[in-house]
Amino acid sequence: MNTKVSIIGGGMTGSTTAHWLAEREIADIVLVDIVEGMPQGKALDLQQAMPVIGKDVKIIGTNDYEATAGSDIIVITAGLPRKPGMSRDDLLNANAEIVSKATLETIKKSPNAIYIILTNPLDAMAYLAMKLTNLPPDRVVGQAGILDSARMRTFVAEELHVSVENVQCYVLGGHGDEMVPLTRHSNVAGISLRDVIPPDRLEAIVNRTRKGGGEIVSLLKTGSAYYAPSVAVAQMVEAILKDKHLIISASAFMKGEYGLKDMYFGVPVQLGRNGIEKIIVYDLDKQESESLIKSAEDVRQTTDALKNLVKL
Numbered sequence: 001m002n003t004k005v006s007i008i009g010g011g012m013t014g015s016t017t018a019h020w021l022a023e024r025e026i027a028d029i030v031l032v033d034i035v036e037g038m039p040q041g042k043a044l045d046l047q048q049a050m051p052v053i054g055k056d057v058k059i060i061g062t063n064d065y066e067a068t069a070g071s072d073i074i075v076i077t078a079g080l081p082r083k084p085g086m087s088r089d090d091l092l093n094a095n096a097e098i099v100s101k102a103t104l105e106t107i108k109k110s111p112n113a114i115y116i117i118l119t120n121p122l123d124a125m126a127y128l129a130m131k132l133t134n135l136p137p138d139r140v141v142g143q144a145g146i147l148d149s150a151r152m153r154t155f156v157a158e159e160l161h162v163s164v165e166n167v168q169c170y171v172l173g174g175h176g177d178e179m180v181p182l183t184r185h186s187n188v189a190g191i192s193l194r195d196v197i198p199p200d201r202l203e204a205i206v207n208r209t210r211k212g213g214g215e216i217v218s219l220l221k222t223g224s225a226y227y228a229p230s231v232a233v234a235q236m237v238e239a240i241l242k243d244k245h246l247i248i249s250a251s252a253f254m255k256g257e258y259g260l261k262d263m264y265f266g267v268p269v270q271l272g273r274n275g276i277e278k279i280i281v282y283d284l285d286k287q288e289s290e291s292l293i294k295s296a297e298d299v300r301q302t303t304d305a306l307k308n309l310v311k312l
């Protein structure tokens, strides 16, 4: 294939992203990790699955960056996941160092790549990658919104006993427990959730969505969610490579939208072959705006802590 996606971090989310991507047969895949043998073993295993599903995808596992040269997309998943009781922000110090290294190594070999960041704390890590690559902000995007929206869609579909395909949900804000599920704009077959779900049930869904990542962390005991986060990355990769102009929620660099500047934040974006084509600004009511401001304060704090840690 003449398209290449390199995934840095071959752990749970990295290798599962490779899996979802290989099934889509849209790019060759390079999986990089520091653990010797692990990315090679996973890549070989996945490669041997290709004849069964009839997909001609080349998958390379490696401990160095040579094979990533000329990537169309770099996905960064390298870093520590949360342990039960930890917040995503607790990962800042350790992951800033790992993401810096992954970013600086990859940009040398793929100066024209689009970056998708997954490592937590997500909004701050996307900011870090954008600053270190020196790429236009449209070419660095963080994955959070598809996942958070998918969690909400799952809970709504269960509540109403309808197909997940009928449920559209929009979750804005930082990728933390203060994220903002928009119940007014979210809908089932075009009808606002506020008109079909009683307020107490809707509030329960909003709370479960906000804490969706933590719920899985406490069940798993080690590690965090990976199937849904990884398929979200695969959807973003596909939207970019196929130039779909797909509107999804993602973490994007703010240049005044929603009153925010110089930080990454979860908003609806349109994704195409050049990365983020547009940020969509919703009209928000008073309550939604207040929630968004609260979430932005959290992300601002983490971004400031990052700036104190790394000279950007």
Ligand code: TXD
Residues within 6 Å of the ligand: 008, 009, 010, 011, 012, 013, 014, 032, 033, 034, 035, 077, 078, 079, 080, 081, 082, 091, 095, 098, 101, 102, 117, 118, 119, 120, 121, 122, 143, 144, 147, 175, 223, 224, 225, 226, 229
């Ligand atoms: O929606 C989202 N944004 C998220 C983010 C959803 C799920 C997970 N989220 C975050 O992604 C999570 O909090 C972590 O910060 C990252 C990676 O999570 P994952 O579950 O994949 O963690 P693993 O299984 O521990 O894998 C991380 C791998 C592991 O194999 C390490 O050896 C590797 O990262 N690692 C490195 N690879 C390359 N280079 C360096 N320097 C490096 N350091 C660690």
